[in-house]
Amino acid sequence: MRNRDRPSKRYETLADEIEASIRAGTLRAGDRLPSVRQAAASRGVHASTVFQAYYRLEARGLIRARPRSGYYVAAVPPPPLEHASAPLGESIAVDVGERVFAILEATMRRDVVPLGSAFPAPSLFPLARLAKTMASTVQRLDPRANVDHLLLGNAALRRQIALRYLVDGLAIDADELVVTNGAMEALHLGLAAVTRPGDAVVVESPTFYASLQALEQRGLRAIEVATHPREGIDLGALAEVLERRRPAACWLMTSFQNPLGSLMPEAKKRELVELLARHDTPLIEDDVYGELYFGARRPPPAKAYDRAGLVLHCSSFSKCLAPGYRIGWIAPGRHLRTVARLKLSTTLTASTPAEATLAAYLEHGGYDRHLRKLRQALAGQRDAMLAAVATHFPAATRATRPDGGYFLWLELPPGADAMDVHRRALAQSISVAPGPIFSSRAQFERCLRLNYGHPHDGRVDAALAVLGRLARPA
Template structure:
């Protein structure tokens, strides 16, 4: 954390705990500079950051003042209650319709599964690609073809080690994005007809993968703040004897849930007792807003049952399509699946990422990206609170870039999607995230786009369309004689 970010965090704490109250004048820049022993420039940067977060406001010739308390939607309070049956899947048609519509219409970036491309260091990545291409040795082309670039795997192992995980570079297999890593893990431990435990709601990519392989989904109750309910998980294991479990324990998509270390440990211990492999989808772990990166479930694995999958697509380079898996005891099976599928992953892209990780300032980029995402989350949440119906709730994730919004009962997010898309405003409606079309009144909003007119106008449009849903519903009920004047 930089000096100005540290100062901003201290001042933010004083605002949030009431030491500095709404409407009060902030300490002057000169006074803060002297009292904290920092430069005027550092204080200005801290105040600019607080202003971007909506916590203070500048008044011409008067200084900075604490802004009125932010209006934010409340958080969803209940865990999901899915069916306890193992279900076959038929979700791809709906998902593909929505994704295609979003590709064409999504001017505000609310529907995308990726962060805004403006957040990435594209010129520096292009430079790294040039350096890597010039240094490519002929023998690398064959030697590194299936497991991946030795240097990139070493860099990935270094980052594991920095977080306290003992993952050898030889265990790492480089893949074409995280989704390929996840699918390879599925193929290594399941066969058609097997049951796989998933969260509810669950990432729609997981649903598509299960459907494509003829696997049955066992949905487990999941809380928006605490994650999967472990009692429900054990009951599902005892009843259905699943061959695998696919979960996101850190900033889950779509909820943004972060399971605490104790619950991650308990999850790994539970699966170990029943010898169920955990396919851990951990693509958002670098995008945390706290002081330290959350440890993955892999950190608590003592028997090699956790197959840890991640990528650079969410944190650095979506277009490079480079991911990886550390599959524990299943490294041989996953390697064979990778070899039979496509032999390997683009070597120039791997070498470029290895060059960037070694010399490009990845951690500096991540710090800047996290700050922007944290600020944009607060901005979008405030817009939702202003424009959406009374009783709307939204998660407040500690990382990532997705907001899960739950409308009051009776609203229809899928209908809202088809109404809003022609106007250039898209999002991910709740039924995309359930094999049984649950969460009809929910939506996922991507808040990574720059806070501009498109985002503000997009939320305003959604709010107006939701008002029209209320009016149309009342009109239908009156027409059916269900309401009287």
Template sequence: MAKYEQLASQIRQQIESGIWRAGEKMPSLRKQAAHSGMSLMTVMHAYQQLESQGWLVAHPRSGYTVAESIRISPQSHNAAVETAEAVDINSFIFDVLQACRKPYMINFAFAYPDPNLYPRHQVNKSLMHAARSIPVSNALDNLPPGNDTLRAMIAQRYAAKGISIAPDEIVITAGALEALNLSLQAVTRPGDWVVVESPTFYGALQSLERLGLKALSVRTDPKTGLDLTSLERAFQSHSVKACWLMTNHQNPLGFTLTEPKKRQLISLLNKYQVALIEDDVYSELYAGNEQPLPAKAFDASGNVMLCSSFSKSLVAGFRIGWVAAGKRATDIQKLQLMSTLTTSVPIQLALVDYLSTRNYEHHLRQLRRTLDKRKKAMCRLLTQMLPPDVEIEPAEGSYFVWLRLPVTSDTMAIYTQALAENITIAPGKMFSPGKQFNHCLRLNTSFELDESHTDAIRRLAEIINQHLEQQ
């Protein structure tokens, strides 16, 4: 097959999969040549062949568009790339999270694992020890980038996984969300385009809204993860400054990118000179015996900012996170000085004490086993109680399950009815700037299925079934 025929076949497959839509303008001959590495003549022959076959339409002095007669096969309800010039979601997220605070709620919308799974007694001992022994000079010692010993411990934990990250690259932050926000600020300005997954963690959307950034939501599959062909299309069609992605145990879908896809992702980012903000807060909560590596493990450019925390694996209330910031470590320290100034000194010292004197690895092994057991039990219960047209995505690792109802469903109606009965869920509207996931919802599976939680799941299933019968 000639090169132009290979390119034509590739573009035809992209059109069939929805990456290029009917009536949409294709990249110019020169842009396509630059992206594909083929000659201008090869690209022109490919476009001409697609035009003769009815896939493309030529416009004098205006290039090519996808033919209006082309209709994309409905393999996905989610478009390849969705744009949002303005993100407006914070008020809705605030309302959902406020409802979660009520103590009498059965809280399947909760963002953290069951608090009873944390080693509270041991952590409190470390906190009391730190409070008693804190020296007078410690406020200065723990200014950005943070406590030297804690940063060295984090670097050593990465080294044990085969990832070389120097302590000087690590900045301690007030939770992972501050690490993610500071990283985003370091590489963007208001009005810039940022790629997120579709669906994505709602905190990413809140950050884009706060900073006045534009969202490019790239199609993401519950099993295979981010569509890298669609990601490259986004890079080609927009001036993207950064990607905010979760390559391990993505929230809300739960997938983990394979190592080859992580390598391919890094290659694409380097090719188009786009920064990666990697949200890796669930990486310790894997199922099985092998922890997945972050995409940063395959990057040699310093262009990946790896963000994580102890909030999901040790204790939520401490709010200690970090960013392994690569070449932008100094920039992030300067930004932190203008916002939180420094992360809590006693909490940093408490973590140093805990990590040096307690058995953190033993706790993690127990936590992973319990989360895996509880997720499987929840999925069995949901499978028994819900009809086959409700798809349950129980990806391994972490503690969320993603439910997809028929596309005509409205999980906001289910959310409202469940809330009236003191049950909270996370409706799909939380995870996208658009409406394409309004038929989905996320559940937290980390709680023990005692009588009250089992009854709540049973009642939630009844609400879902009633809703589907009315559709």
């Protein structure tokens, strides 16, 4: 066992030493690192140890590989945010609607730099091709389609969604899916299926403000549970809450959580589902960013480990293909009939033309090519924003470095006030999402969520420079 541990310690030590040299300025942006062979010889280690150290540094955004040239120091990102949140773990009535609405309403102006937006740039999506597909699809629509697809949604679209899951190793039958008006309706339907007014629901800390709005709307209470910015919700803290508070459900983002960008490791997702199954507690899984991964493959959702039908898995095409088309879906497991009845008694169906258009687009291919380009663009924009934050913000600023999605979470130095930054930035036509809107208790007073889903042009960089000045404590 000791011999097996030693290589891991060596590459971690080497990576940490190089990182210290980069952050101290001994190694600067653009400097070339020793070749793997040189570093192995000088350190007296195997080449694989150096490779592992370089891969680790690359994952941290500190170095970049150049084809046939070697590894070079990248622009130094801000220090990572490594500590989990520390909520009380108590049930609380939710009253965030007015605060969230006031902030979001103020950021909807077209003249603002949309760093506080919840949406990526429209230019990243194949909207022209989708429009052509819709024009040709609508001409062929059967007038009876509304009735045919009344209960679960367009059969061809559900088949395409099921096929995508199957390619990723997740067997969900097309008849186990309900097409919805975007992911928000899917999430609301899931919540309605498993809760009653007065129930408590577990959410992450911080959590997406829309989940708090949904709880408030249904008269539910929130239990915020400690969440790590890299690996998601703390399962130990969750286990304690499940035992002590007996919540009716959990609403979690297990992949690229909004606002943190955290990605729960696969083993932890499995443990999460097993923990909830022991308590017979449903999980409403919000997976709208699952396709926006920067690694080699899509992270499996928690739904992949569900054997009891307790995971109500929700997603949509809004964040990865067709913003504005409002097409989402839910795989509600054992709650399928309840969700289908709720859908039938509220909005009946999603948009028939939009459903048929997306089904035709997926059938004719091109979606994966689009996703590759989208992921590449978002990863580059993430790195550019991190570099700008390192350049313009106070040195004590901490930031996440997500492996997918399009949000950064910043923790500003002591003395900073995120709400004050929001107000002063908006006066200069820059929007940000201040930390307090991501908490039922208005916590995270020093935190900001920034959207890197827009091309990093001069306008964005100038806005980040302004924000950096505003973030400096008085």
